[in-house]
Amino acid sequence: MTDAPADSAVLDTVEHASETPDREQPWAELGLKSDEYERIREILGRRPTSAELAMYSVMWSEHCSYKSSKVHLKKFGELPQETPLGKTLAGIGENAGVIDIGQGYAVTFKVESHNHPSYVEPYQGAATGVGGIVRDILAMGARPVAVMDPLRFGPLTADDTRRVLPGIVAGVGGYGNCLGLPNIGGEVVFDPTYLGNPLVNALCVGVLRHEDLHLAFASGVGNKVVLYGARTGGDGIGGVSVLASETFSEGGPTKRPSVQVGDPFMEKLLIECTLELFAAGVVNGIQDLGGAGLSCATSELASAGDGGMRVELDTVPLRDSSLSPEEILMSESQERMMAVVEPQHLDAFMAICEKWDVEAVTIGEVTDGDRLVIDWHGRTVVDVPPRSVAHDGPVYERPFARPASQDALQADGAERLPRPTTGDELRETLLRLVGSPNLADKSWVTDQYDRYVQGNTVLAQPEDAGVVRVDEESHLGVAVSTDCNGRFAQLDPYAGAQLALAEAFRNVAVTGALPLAVTDCLNFGSPEDPAVMWQFEQATHGLKDACAVLGIPVTGGNVSFYNQTGETAILPTPVVGVLGVIEDVRRRVTQGFAREGDHVLLLGETREELSGSTWADVVHDHLGGLPPAVDLEAEQALAAVLQEAGRRGLLTAAHDLSDGGLAMALVEASLRHDVGVRVELDDPFVDLFSESSARAIVAVAEEHHEELVTLAADHGLALSSIGRTGGDAVEVVGSFSVPISEVRAAWSATLPAVLGPMLS
Incomplete structure (x- = not known):
């Protein structure tokens, strides 16, 4: 098969990628550096398919891979993971930290950013920031019980502050209020450096018994991979994973991928459904779908497990039937979770989802070996080592220097x-x-x-x-x-x-x-x-x-870079x-x-x-x-x-x-x-x-x-x-x-x- 103009209409399978090594690919447009693209080719021993390129681009983005911050964050792992009440039950690397608070109870909490999407679309950017952090807490096996919202804006009287602040506040309140979660604190700070780059940080707290703790991994050959919750749509393609990895220009964001659209009522059903699934003992591993969507959930679950994973991408329920495999993998549509379920528990799992009117579909299974394989209409469009996508991305030791000023x-x-x-x-x-x-x-x-x-x-x-x-x-x-x-x-x-x-x-x-x-x-x-x-x-x-x-541990958190407009960086926050x-x-x-x-x-x-x-x-x-x-x-x-x-x-x-x-x-x-x-x-x-x-x-x-x-x-x-x-x-x-x-x-x-x- 030879490259030709019509070649773009051909499904870019793994076989096709092997046969067309010189095909030009839009790696730069997807935020990858030339050396990163070459490294992907080296890992795969060929050029990536379009679907693989999509996965690597979002998972190797600054927002998802922490490629500029990993070398500095390692120091938090050196801290003793103990508190006056006992050991940390889950820490850095999990969806959220989990702390023993006595009497058999544990609390999980985490704060994350949704800064850039909230500038592009204030209401939905802030709302889906709340929704995402709530699902991180839920994925640990906890019931979310409260949220908080540290916010930063430009000068109060600035036109753009008057544009973004009402929408951001309405988004935080609208989503949290519909979920029935109290907002118990936070901050509202104004400074000129946040003009054009507001900060929307969202924190959630959840409560669980020690025995209810769940971690994100896919293990057990033959276990089923189930996607449940909202359908996958065209909103948030690239979303926070791309948008939060790019500096804004003076005139606005240089990239405007669709900001995710939230549905708090669907999320409320998802919370209750997931907690009942945990209580029924029918879940082996679980992962929320946030930044990088299916790319993240499949690669992280497989990478943390003891085998591989095979996924039939065309079984994913869609809101838009025209979505390509790449778009499905990159979509950051909200209110979705992925679970690993033993075959004997599958019927019970589906029955609980049906009870809560939550759509659930088996999209794959855990396999022998160490590959993440994704098929589209019977043809393989992804065949990668999952760890190379989820954990072994670039690590930069960026130069740093005390400014002369x-x-x-x-x-x-x-x-x-x-x-x-x-x-x-x-x-x-x-x-x-x-x-x-x-x-x-x-x-x-x-x-x-x-x-x-x-x-x-x-x-x-x-x-x-x-x-x-x-x-x-x-x-x-x-x-x-x-x-x-x-x-x-x-x-x-x-x-x-x-x-x-x-x-x-x-x-x-x-x-x-x-x-x-x-x-x-x-x-x-x-x-x-x-x-x-x-x-x-x-x-x-x-x-x-x-x-x-x-004497207190850091149990997890978030890094948000590229918070600046043109040459003007925000105050370090x-x-x-x-x-x-x-x-x-x-x-x-x-x-x-x-x-x-x-x-x-x-x-x-x-x-x-x-x-x-x-x-x-x-x-x-x-x-x-x-x-x-x-x-x-x-x-x-x-x-x-x-x-x-x-x-x-x-x-x-x-x-x-x-x-x-x-x-x-x-x-x-x-x-x-x-x-x-x-x-x-x-x-x-x-x-x-x-x-x-x-x-x-x-x-x-x-x-x-x-x-x-x-x-x-x-x-x-x-x-x-x-x-x-x-x-x-x-x-x-x-x-x-x-x-x-x-x-x-x-x-x-x-x-x-x-x-x-x-x-x-």
Whole structure:
């Protein structure tokens, strides 16, 4: 057979590929480099078929293969995979990490990105980001119980922010609300670097018994491969796997593959069906179909098993009968799962799917040997070693170098910036920060989310961490927080990643929970830029070192590169999620001042650390200097005091100090229940606006004051009594007083003024 113009109409089988070694193929258009294409030919001993090329292109994409980050992520595997409650039940490499939380329960959690699709099509991009992370949790054998959404946007007033933000928020809320999953936390951050490249990170938490844990692998020759859920369509062909592996140009995305379209009602059926399949014991291995679709599910299941796999691609149920084999393999249509089922369980499996009105089709079986073979209408279009597709892709040791501008950036500290000196100026500064987009009321966003569906939400936004009850009898629960200050990471990515971890760790601790484990979503610019790779290397190094000190494992996560528009990269944004356990959620501690006359105590030390602060940003539009010092031992001491104080019932409120410093913590604690506060400060400006780490404020009743003082001393934790709760104002003695009503007006007006009234 010879190449000819009409040859493109010939089915590109393995036999045909062997006979036409010189046929031109669109490897560059599919995102492959020339050396990557040559390596594929070397692996196969021939050119790939069109279907094989499609599989390799999506599976070797940055999003799926982690080819630029693998060498740096290995360090997380060096961390002890143990927590104070026992070993990690599943960690890096699985669909999601699984942590023992006691009483026979385990919790699985993970955060992932859906950034680029959410810029192209905000609603569906965000919605399918939620759907994908929920299926990752489901695939571990867990019932999803809550979601969170760390979000980043360009300036609030920018036209493109007004385009993407409403759609993204509606997508997160619409999908999660329809699934009946409470949204218990997250972040909404604005910065010019995210203009044209918003970040949509989605986290899900699931609960399971130890014995219900399931892993993704295909084993047992003769076992059936079953595809169930939604039909495969033309939406999301290439999807996130291609889109998230490409930098956006100034005018928009350089590639616009269809963004996936979600159906949360189908996903709800899929959840209930899958949990019943697990309970019936009719599943050997399972994998969700997310990024790279069937290419990923077939190759990963086969690669993790003890044999090969043969698939009849023409048995895949389609929404569009015109799809080619390549398109079917690349489609990222949502709400689909793949299971490996023993033949004797197949009828029971199908009966359960039929009960839930979930379409299920046997598309192949586990075979002897080590090949993944895919046929189309009786002819073989794929014959590959599955591991070469799923796990043995390119590994790049990208060059990285500290940017020449970093020294000047760090030398330009906030010390030189003019400061408020009078009480009136301090008052004005406080109100200005309170109404700034990053500190203002986010209820325009969070009121679109159902935070209390299922009835097990104990704490949710605007609390420091979300808390859900796991067991209704013992009241065992978990707390989760996600955090990252990209401004700190820009100043020092090593310290910035540690500060993100420390803040999430602290936010979990203020509820009274014991932090146990970490998941991360590492959002950076182009890995082909040595300065970006330096940021990434420093951030992963910092995160690993901090986890080692704090004694908590990284159980999994996500890397998102190419987050930049033209030459403008986003701030390095290593979002860190921390999960903790609380033995009795009835003893959780809330952030708001609840009554008058309680002592207000500051735990931790305040230093003059204003570089990278919200004050420097809002008042002076300044970014420079060094971020606050990291003190992990102090974070541990603070967490230990907060946990023990919570367990003993000593606290009426607790709030961590982070963005906006003591000023914002006092404001938010007062706004929660309209209970004011009166404090005395030695240096009002520094004390109010410094963003030193390892700090929290607590409210304590008179009868528990001395006990808390003793507890802090026993842990070597600095403690200062700064005032009392009460009244209807936030007052700094000798400087200023501002009524809570005025604070609330400034705090609540910002987002509605730009985005308009929230649609019901």
